[in-house]
Amino acid sequence: MLRPFTLHRPETAEEACALLAELGEDAAAYAGGTELLLLMKLDLLRLRHLVDVKRIPRFGEIGPGPRATSGARLTIGAAVTHRAVERSPLVGARCPLVASVARHVANVRVRNVGTVGGNLAFADPHSDLATLFLTLDASVELVSPRGRRELPLGDFVRGPWETARAADELLASVTLTPWGGDTAAAYVKFGVYERPTLAVAAALRLDGTAGAQRSGDRIVDARLAIGCVGPTPVRLADVVIGVLPQKQHLHFVVWRIFQSIEDVFLRWEDGVIAPLLRDELLQLLEVRLVELRRQHVAPALRDALQVHRGISTG
Numbered sequence: 001m002l003r004p005f006t007l008h009r010p011e012t013a014e015e016a017c018a019l020l021a022e023l024g025e026d027a028a029a030y031a032g033g034t035e036l037l038l039l040m041k042l043d044l045l046r047l048r049h050l051v052d053v054k055r056i057p058r059f060g061e062i063g064p065g066p067r068a069t070s071g072a073r074l075t076i077g078a079a080v081t082h083r084a085v086e087r088s089p090l091v092g093a094r095c096p097l098v099a100s101v102a103r104h105v106a107n108v109r110v111r112n113v114g115t116v117g118g119n120l121a122f123a124d125p126h127s128d129l130a131t132l133f134l135t136l137d138a139s140v141e142l143v144s145p146r147g148r149r150e151l152p153l154g155d156f157v158r159g160p161w162e163t164a165r166a167a168d169e170l171l172a173s174v175t176l177t178p179w180g181g182d183t184a185a186a187y188v189k190f191g192v193y194e195r196p197t198l199a200v201a202a203a204l205r206l207d208g209t210a211g212a213q214r215s216g217d218r219i220v221d222a223r224l225a226i227g228c229v230g231p232t233p234v235r236l237a238d239v240v241i242g243v244l245p246q247k248q249h250l251h252f253v254v255w256r257i258f259q260s261i262e263d264v265f266l267r268w269e270d271g272v273i274a275p276l277l278r279d280e281l282l283q284l285l286e287v288r289l290v291e292l293r294r295q296h297v298a299p300a301l302r303d304a305l306q307v308h309r310g311i312s313t314g
């Protein structure tokens with residue numbers, strides 16, 4: 001049962017932050033409510049005030065974002081819904097994979113009201129967006145009565161359900177740096193019910209200029225991130241693989257991803273899970289990983305590369 005609360009509907013970020021500062025622990029920002037209202041209904045969270053951020057104009061916009069030396073960027077306001085991301089022509093043009101991942105978040109009911117900002121601010125380790133956005137060098141913009149600040153997404157998400165956001169700060173937007181046209185990218189998730197339980201994002205940059213003879217056969221570097229296996233999504237150190245014989249490129253990338261998943265999982269489990277349970281989990285994970293590698297990740301990466309240039313990946 002939902003306990004009574006007051007819904008505040010400020011029109012500006014300043015007003016919303018002032019409310020959060022004044023109401024303190026009794027209040028929280030409220031966007032789509034898909035996580036917040038659930039916790040309140042289960043009585044896991046007791047709040048007497050919700051501060052709706054959906055009327056703040058800039059929070060609901062998708063725009064080109066500030067230009068970076070690396071080229072055009074993309075800014076998505078915190079109150080933009082997954083559905084709007086999926087349908088945005090700008091997202092489709094600049095980051096088509098982001099649009100296609102948005103299409104597979106949760107179910108249509110959640111996508112219609114759930115927001116990008118709510119997803120990132122909630123910091124669920126099972127967030128598709130946080131994992132994918134790490135490979136897009138995402139940074140988040142936070143606003144508060146003290147002004148605005150920008151943080152790399154990797155520094156913003158600190159742990160499971162924990163971020164660097166102060167109590168009176170709001171997440172205003174996230175800015176992505178789209179990959180260049182010489183990149184093939186894939187996102188693969190393995191889900192139980194509607195939530196992802198293991199996710200891999202991979203963007204592979206190819207050598208040479210478009211259209212050049214046999215260009216694209218070499219993968220010059222790979223940006224990889226994995227989600228759901230640790231307390232936060234993890235961006236792996238960029239892998240430079242141009243030196244490997246051509247036929248091994250894809251196999252190397254896939255091998256590297258799975259080696260890192262196991263590393264992250266082992267590191268995490270060391271700290272929090274009893275040894276007996278850990279062994280069982282590892283056995284389970286091993287079966288899952290083999291299945292995931294064979295059936296999902298390797299084919300998805302191969303498809304991404306083939307669609308990109310029609311190249312042979314060996």
Ligand SMILES: Cc1cc2nc3c(=O)[nH]c(=O)nc-3n(C[C@H](O)[C@H](O)[C@H](O)COP(=O)(O)OP(=O)(O)OC[C@H]3O[C@@H](n4cnc5c(N)ncnc54)[C@H](O)[C@@H]3O)c2cc1C
Nearest residue numbers: 029031032033034035036106114115118119121127128171
């Ligand atoms: C059934 C189900 C399936 C799901 N499946 C997936 C999935 O497959 N992949 C995936 O990535 N996610 C999934 N999710 C999570 C979903 O993406 C989030 O529920 C949604 O995006 C959260 O956004 P919201 O607007 O509803 O947040 P709310 O519930 O309104 O808020 C969530 C949290 O963020 C805070 N918050 C919200 N906006 C701001 C802001 N602007 N600034 C600061 N703090 C803010 C709130 O105070 C709260 O703590 C699933 C959720 C459900 C319920």
